[in-house]
Amino acid sequence: MSRVVKLAVIPGDGIGPEVVAEAEKVLDAATAGSDVTFDKTRFSLGAARYLETGDTLTDDDLAAIKGHDAILLGAVGGVPGDPRLKDANIERGLLLKLRFELDHYVNLRPSKLYPGVPGPLAAPGDIDFVVVREGTEGPYVGNGGAIRKGTPHEVANETSVNTAFGVERVVRYAFDLAERRGKKVTLVHKTNVLVHAGSIWSRVVGEVAQEHPEVAVDYLHVDAATIFLVTNPGRFDVIVTDNLFGDILTDLAGAVTGGIGLAASGNINPDGAFPSMFEPVHGSAPDIAGQQKADPTAAILSTALLLDHLGLHDAADAVTLAVEDDIAARGDSIRSTAEVGDAIAARLQP
């Protein structure tokens, strides 16, 4: 019985195409000889496409992407300060639009310090946690506006929208994940200042916790959470948090575990109503694009999340293991993007 997975591939800008090429290589190696094949469609989206056609994400693009089983994305974004991109905001018009339109309410970001990886902390300890970041609400809803723009009397508002519905579904996901991991959930918010949004999060976490008596629950203000990320990151198992706090914490977590060159993420719609999207946490890094300097590991680890999401757990584990072995063998050698991909793919040969 063979299974064909329709995969939308969005290489994007900058180093995106380079790291995606290696991710595809590993995906193919991990499923070679199995009954799974990938039927890939490439989508040319990002700053380059915008500059050529003026389009960021058309309705046709979106409809076509929706017809796939999953999405692999490299990175999007042009050269910072490029005047032609001044009004583009590729991030909002493409990346965030995909997350919102495809109802990616779980933004899953594992943080693990692999043996042999140098990091900034003197005594990092054992770091292995997952941030479950809400992906479709909070300050990211684009619910803002300004009056008297460009004048000394300008007033700009940004509204964070938080619903019990939206919070509950992501909190449930976090508790289910904690049941399969270290059985601990830490809610991160700023309930002493953002009292209304904070109250939904606290209430829902309290309610869902009742259904998981074996899961320990604690709470940290976001400012305190950043302190623990550098002084005692080993205290975390599953962090559940809102869209903006999750954005901040996961970049810091990436840095603490050896750099966002290793940080993978999944933008997941657990209901399966829409395809989920897997991407490295890092950006398009136009300054090193096309030079084979980028580390494709984060993109490759994102394919492990993708395989897991598709239920191909053995292949997912094999990719993770191949990456771990490759990292352990790394030493100080400088390898090209393709060399890293080749080495990891080679470890997956049967």
Add this chain to the structure above:
Amino acid sequence: MSRVVKLAVIPGDGIGPEVVAEAEKVLDAATAGSDVTFDKTRFSLGAARYLETGDTLTDDDLAAIKGHDAILLGAVGGVPGDPRLKDANIERGLLLKLRFELDHYVNLRPSKLYPGVPGPLAAPGDIDFVVVREGTEGPYVGNGGAIRKGTPHEVANETSVNTAFGVERVVRYAFDLAERRGKKVTLVHKTNVLVHAGSIWSRVVGEVAQEHPEVAVDYLHVDAATIFLVTNPGRFDVIVTDNLFGDILTDLAGAVTGGIGLAASGNINPDGAFPSMFEPVHGSAPDIAGQQKADPTAAILSTALLLDHLGLHDAADAVTLAVEDDIAARGDSIRSTAEVGDAIAARLQP
């Protein structure tokens, strides 16, 4: 010509009274024999007062505090989870209320890694920067609300309010400060997501930068800024940022420079319309209260900011120097709160 400074002292809760006692000791030692004397009024405010009287900050308290030249605050906040404080929110009702009512639009938070202080980073380098955090706008305005509270259909909004007026005055302060320091200003925001608020900040920084051709300016998204705080904190001189991002960055910065036991802050109204307030960044730590275990250094360094604000620059420098010398001599010895205060005060004897 003698000068009497009317000082409002708010010891607060937990370790607040202990650290404030040492701060007062050092303040007295630093001005002994000079023509400056402090006329102090103590205000009993915080969780303890709330539990006794039900008041957080009355109009009379506020009016009386406004009649002073400056405020020294320890820390406020009761035991976390105390059911009697469930609806109190001392932070909003007291601390934030003071910052807003007294128009403390500059929240000044220096971060310096003193020689001999152990921190979490393996290779911290030379850390010496100041965060100029906006103190009267942004997501802190308390402009939120909820409907269908407590139900599965609850929706809670939080609105961040940002004005060109409010941003310009704090940005000007940051540039003036940078002129007297390393001549570099870094704006931290999240302009790719919070486009309206971000656009005020970017525009105003661009405009004020024109008047300071010698000051280098750069921009970081808040998520990227947290990465640099752990991988290259030496790159920062003056960071200017909004209320919430400043809250997060300064706790992380405190951790990176050896813990918030050393982090001082000033809530400043540069116009002098209202008294400015000086306080350690740390909280009330009720778990170690009354045991002489708290490090009063952050409170003591806050008096240096206070003296500076009053124009008593020599006394301010003397306090900073005494603290630096004390830190350098610290070693592994464990001293009581009072012993640390005594040692620093002793270094200030003429």
